[in-house]
Amino acid sequence: MKKLIAACAIVALVFMLGCPSKKTEEKAKPAKADTVLTAPAPESVAPAPAESVKTPEPTPQPKPAPKPSAKPPKVGR
């Protein structure tokens, strides 16, 4: 009888060792609704047209010569 009890104890020990708790990795997370980020489009404000004021200039000052534009023709690429 004592041997039978000892045998049962061994069996119980073997089962405990044979069934290790399993660590699970990261679980799935529930889906969430999309969030869409949109920056507001910058608005361009057109300047109000300036009114030309007619004032006689007896001696008009010579304006500095405009810098010659040397930009090459723009081509698509």
Place this chain on the structure above:
Amino acid sequence: MKKLLPVLGVITWIVLGVISIGSDCGNIVGGAPTGLAIVADTDSTVKLTWSAPAEGTPDKYIVYFKAVGAADYEMIANNVTTTSFVHDPSGKTGTYKVAAKFGSEEYTSPTTVSTVPVPTSVVTLAELNAAGNSGYGWSRTNGNGATYSMTQAANAANVDVYLTDFATGYAGPEYCIASPDIARADDPGAAGVVPEAAWRMNAIAKGLTNENAPLPAHTDISYAQYQEIDQTPFLIAVYTKADEYYALLKIDSQNTGNGTVQVWSWFQLVKGLRLIQH
């Protein structure tokens, strides 16, 4: 015989225990996908690829996506049985991960992949004839932008665009962002300044109104060898023709007194993808 019965019982239970260990008590052993990678499938969609877990073929794969600004990942596919997946993010950028499902257990890939463009904080860019660096380019390894001198041939492999007024001096009045390959042939300000070298040939587009919207496709007619900075802040799309990357430049604070502008950038490290939400 009576003495043999307990011994036989012990042997039987030990055998059963060993069998139990071998079967892991009914649990399925699994593992995570490896080698997750991302490429552009089209210029606005991506293709994810990965390798099956070393532990075996899972029942299925689950793909997750966390968009820019989102708090958490969302599941975008939950029954993938191959080792690739194409996603149309509808203009959004974000981070992806993949999990392998074995029974009820889920094993997530140890790495993620991203389409979020790499930001570079503000730097000062100088007009070609002003003091300071006038070249700007991006690392293809980490996406970081940096300024470079256009006076050194060794920098030709690093410069994607440069700042010029297409004249000697830096008085402007109009500055342009130009592809470096045109400097020696078409820019009077480059004479005696820009040495001969294999300067990159890139394409530049303007007219962008939303810095988070996808950049214009390179097939659009809007790309050219330079663009005038005619508003502030000014948004420019750059397409690197040799290796097909897209980037966004934001330019502000043009100062023709000292010949400088302020520049921010976002570089899309996924080659050929024109998504730039950040």
